[in-house]
Amino acid sequence: MSSKSSKKTTEEILNDEDFKSLSSQKNTISIILTILELVLYFGFIGLIAFNKPFLAQKFSGAITIGIPIAVCTILFSWILTGIYIFWANNKYDVLVKKVREKIGG
Amino acid sequence: MPQTTQTIIGQYNPVAVMFFVLFVLTTLVITYWAAKRTRTTKDFYAAGRSVTGFQNGLALAGDYMSAASFLGIAGLVSTKGYDGLIYSVGWLVGWPIIMFLISEPLRNLGKYTFADVVAYRLNQRPIRAAAAAGSLVVVLTYLIAQMVGAGTLIKLMFGIPFEVAVLIVGTLMISYVLFGGMIATTWVQIIKAGLLLGGATLLVIMTLYHFGFSYGELFKQAETLYTNKFLEPGGLVTSPLDAFSLGLALMFGTAGLPHILMRFYTVPDARAARKSVFYATGFIGYFYILTVTIGFGAAVIVGQKLIMSIDKGGNMAGPLLAEALGGNLFLGFLAAVAFATILAVVSGLTLAGASAFSHDLFVGVIRRGVAAEKEEVKVAKIATVGLGITAMLLGILFKGQNVAFLVGLTFAIAASANFPALAMSIMWKKFTTKGAVASIYTGLTVATVLLILSPTVWVDIVHKSEKAAWDIKDKVDKINKDLKIAAPGQTLTSEDEAANKKSEKTAAMEIIAADAAIKGKIDTLKKGLKTVPEGTALSPADEESNKQVNNQIDQILTTESPRIYKEKIEAVTLVSPKPQPIFPLKNPGIYSMGAAFLVGILFSLISREKESEAKYEDEKIRSYIGIGAED
Numbered sequence: 001m002s003s004k005s006s007k008k009t010t011e012e013i014l015n016d017e018d019f020k021s022l023s024s025q026k027n028t029i030s031i032i033l034t035i036l037e038l039v040l041y042f043g044f045i046g047l048i049a050f051n052k053p054f055l056a057q058k059f060s061g062a063i064t065i066g067i068p069i070a071v072c073t074i075l076f077s078w079i080l081t082g083i084y085i086f087w088a089n090n091k092y093d094v095l096v097k098k099v100r101e102k103i104g105g
Numbered sequence: 106m107p108q109t110t111q112t113i114i115g116q117y118n119p120v121a122v123m124f125f126v127l128f129v130l131t132t133l134v135i136t137y138w139a140a141k142r143t144r145t146t147k148d149f150y151a152a153g154r155s156v157t158g159f160q161n162g163l164a165l166a167g168d169y170m171s172a173a174s175f176l177g178i179a180g181l182v183s184t185k186g187y188d189g190l191i192y193s194v195g196w197l198v199g200w201p202i203i204m205f206l207i208s209e210p211l212r213n214l215g216k217y218t219f220a221d222v223v224a225y226r227l228n229q230r231p232i233r234a235a236a237a238a239g240s241l242v243v244v245l246t247y248l249i250a251q252m253v254g255a256g257t258l259i260k261l262m263f264g265i266p267f268e269v270a271v272l273i274v275g276t277l278m279i280s281y282v283l284f285g286g287m288i289a290t291t292w293v294q295i296i297k298a299g300l301l302l303g304g305a306t307l308l309v310i311m312t313l314y315h316f317g318f319s320y321g322e323l324f325k326q327a328e329t330l331y332t333n334k335f336l337e338p339g340g341l342v343t344s345p346l347d348a349f350s351l352g353l354a355l356m357f358g359t360a361g362l363p364h365i366l367m368r369f370y371t372v373p374d375a376r377a378a379r380k381s382v383f384y385a386t387g388f389i390g391y392f393y394i395l396t397v398t399i400g401f402g403a404a405v406i407v408g409q410k411l412i413m414s415i416d417k418g419g420n421m422a423g424p425l426l427a428e429a430l431g432g433n434l435f436l437g438f439l440a441a442v443a444f445a446t447i448l449a450v451v452s453g454l455t456l457a458g459a460s461a462f463s464h465d466l467f468v469g470v471i472r473r474g475v476a477a478e479k480e481e482v483k484v485a486k487i488a489t490v491g492l493g494i495t496a497m498l499l500g501i502l503f504k505g506q507n508v509a510f511l512v513g514l515t516f517a518i519a520a521s522a523n524f525p526a527l528a529m530s531i532m533w534k535k536f537t538t539k540g541a542v543a544s545i546y547t548g549l550t551v552a553t554v555l556l557i558l559s560p561t562v563w564v565d566i567v568h569k570s571e572k573a574a575w576d577i578k579d580k581v582d583k584i585n586k587d588l589k590i591a592a593p594g595q596t597l598t599s600e601d602e603a604a605n606k607k608s609e610k611t612a613a614m615e616i617i618a619a620d621a622a623i624k625g626k627i628d629t630l631k632k633g634l635k636t637v638p639e640g641t642a643l644s645p646a647d648e649e650s651n652k653q654v655n656n657q658i659d660q661i662l663t664t665e666s667p668r669i670y671k672e673k674i675e676a677v678t679l680v681s682p683k684p685q686p687i688f689p690l691k692n693p694g695i696y697s698m699g700a701a702f703l704v705g706i707l708f709s710l711i712s713r714e715k716e717s718e719a720k721y722e723d724e725k726i727r728s729y730i731g732i733g734a735e736d
Contacts, residue, residue, distance in 0.1 A: 010722055010723060010726060011722075013726050014722055014725070014726070019726075019729070019730070022729060022730070023725065023729050026729065029205075030205040030206060031205075033201065033205045034201075034202060034205045034206060037198065037201045037202060037205070038356075040198075041194070041195075041198040041352060041356065042349065042352060044194060045191075045345075045348050045349060045352050046345070048191060048338045048348065049344075049345035049348050049349075050345065052337065052338045055187075055337060055338050056333075056336075056337035056338070060321065061321040061324065061325055062321070062324040062325045062327070062328040062333070062336060063320065063321065063324045063336070064187070064333075064336045064337055066187055066190075066336070066337065066338060067187070067190070067324075067336065067397070070187075070190040070191075070193065070194050070397070071394055071397065073194050073198075074193070074194055074197050074390045074393055074394055075390065075394075077197055077198055077200065077201050077386065077390065078201075078386050078387055078390045080201050081200065081201050081204050081382060081383045081386045081387075082383065084201075084204055084205060084379070084383075085379060085380065085383045088376075088379055089376075093376065096729070096730045096731070099730055100730055100732065103732075
């Protein structure tokens with residue numbers, strides 16, 4: 001666990017195909033999910049700023065469509081963290097384990 | 106719909122005191138237990154890294170959800186309707202960002218503070234000094250806001266003096282942190298989160314029971330009482346840029362709060378760190394969804410009139426709803442939960458401030474990274490007491506001041522001074538010491554200066570008296586403009602005449618507000634008006650007495666309002682122009698964060714550090730697979 005990787009192994013790890021794939025996959029997933037979250041939230045803010053009448057439409061009875069949209073913004077934010085956890089537990093951790101085994105860490 | 110007209114809020118409430126004492130005793134026992142387990146720096150700052158992902162998720166929720174979330178948002182929804190929901194959403198959306206960009210590298214690269222990560226491959230001393238400045242400013246501004254809020258809310262709920270409330274909160278928070286360090290703080294936060302989530306869930310179930318478990322019915326009644334405007338976005342977001350700027354500050358500020366970031370060092374590894382964000386986001390999101398029902402439920406069941414008569418900001422909406430649905434017992438319970446809520450947040454803040462002081466400033470800057478563990482813990486404990494006393498003193502000093510801007514400032518600084526440096530140090534190979542230092546100080550300065558020049562401080566606080574006078578003048582001018590005027594050669598109808606009289610009275614009431622003494626006199630008179638429950642009639646004697654009181658009020662209004670208008674309104678508005686903000690946005694987030702990133706990038710590009718670029722490779726391995734991470 002605490003084995004300090006020497007210069008040589010550092011380079012080896014960096015050039016390892018599994019490490020490359022793990023780091024690029026993580027960057028891609030992180031950036032995509034961050035962008036989705038930004039679109040979700042600023043989409044909501046954008047509707048409030050530019051299209052109030054849309055949010056004021058009736059959804060069911062007295063309930064306006066804006067209320068479920070606000071609640072869903074919260075829900076989807078949580079679902080996005082769930083997607084990340086699911087990916088990380090099933091893909092990322094497996095690759096991490098593989099790389100760590102290779103370098104005997 | 107009959108609404109509650111009375112409340113015992115603000116009076117001595119033995120049930121509330123009982124629940125509160127129970128909470129304090131429990132937490133003190135835990136602190137005693139934790140004190141025996143707090144020996145090393147790892148115990149004191151990071152609870153020995155023995156907290157599980159689930160526990161840390163709860164503790165993060167307890168660390169983050171302040172009284173402003175619990176009482177403020179429910180209050181905002183109950184008084185402003187849909188606009189309050191914008192805040193419910195805004196306070197949550199930073200959490201996914203923490204998960205995707207921050208939590209795992211933070212845990213893998215750092216030891217106790219986020220400065221560990223920024224300083225990882227850069228020049229330690231300047232970075233630690235800058236990061237500690239960013240942390241301490243955030244901690245102090247947020248602590249003052251929490252302390253003033255705590256004093257006001259506890260005074261409202263328990264009827265004890267402001268200063269006493271601040272002293273109780275301060276003493277307890279110092280005790281938890283001083284003796285029990287992160288272990289005690291974690292458990293205070295976990296218990297608080299449990300109580301808060303449980304209490305809010307119960308409140309929502311009882312509210313829904315009241316409406317036969319039908320949201321349709323709840324919103325139908327809300328619409329009947331307050332028109333459909335109540336269920337639509339209103340005037341809160343008028344300028345898109347303003348909304349965007351506040352949104353950025355809320356989102357990335359959450360990811361730059363030192364007391365939140367610090368919690369990621371309490372778990373054993375990056376996997377648990379990531380897991381804890383998932384739980385925290387779930388708990389916090391669930392809670393904010395509950396505030397929607399609590400807010401609208403309070404508006405219908407309690408009624409805005411009573412809510413706003415207790416506290417103009419609506420902060421008592423939740424407790425009042427609890428009282429209406431579950432009586433004194435439930436009110437007492439929720440009041441104690443609110444107390445616990447405040448304590449958990451201020452303890453987390455104090456610990457984060459103390460660690461910035463001891464770990465970053467004392468060890469990192471003064472001792473150049475070399476200090477005995479015992480000494481570091483000792484300095485952290487001294488800092489805890491110092492910070493606690495400072496917070497109490499500042500809390501009392503700011504009594505009665507409008508501190509809402511401090512919360513905006515906290516998030517703006519966290520988003521501008523802390524987040525950009527942290528994110529760039531994790532993600533950008535060419536980031537340098539000069540870039541990091543310049544970015545932190547730029548974010549700190551730009552956020553602070555722009556906020557001072559913004560409407561929230563420059564107009565509402567610096568030019569408070571001019572603004573008050575101009576507000577009244579504008580209102581009176583508008584009322585006068587709307588007065589009915591008879592067509593040439595005709596007289597006004599009696600209805601128009603009556604309407605004019607009513608408007609003139611409203612205008613006079615507006616003017617009177619500028620003179621506290623006269624306003625107080627009228628308020629006392631008004632309190633003497635006899636009332637009866639809706640649907641029943643006043644007795645003739647009461648009616649006669651009310652008539653006399655109303656006559657007295659009218660008398661004062663007609664004689665005093667022209668004088669006050671001349672002395673207090675015209676004296677100001679004729680001399681000074683209407684106060685205008687120098688910086689137009691309410692929150693500087695978009696500019697201060699942008700400036701911090703820009704300056705960080707520019708300074709890094711002109712000051713290349715070969716050594717730090719080389720170290721980035723090591724950092725990358727540690728960041729992604731956790732080799733060499735602190736255990």
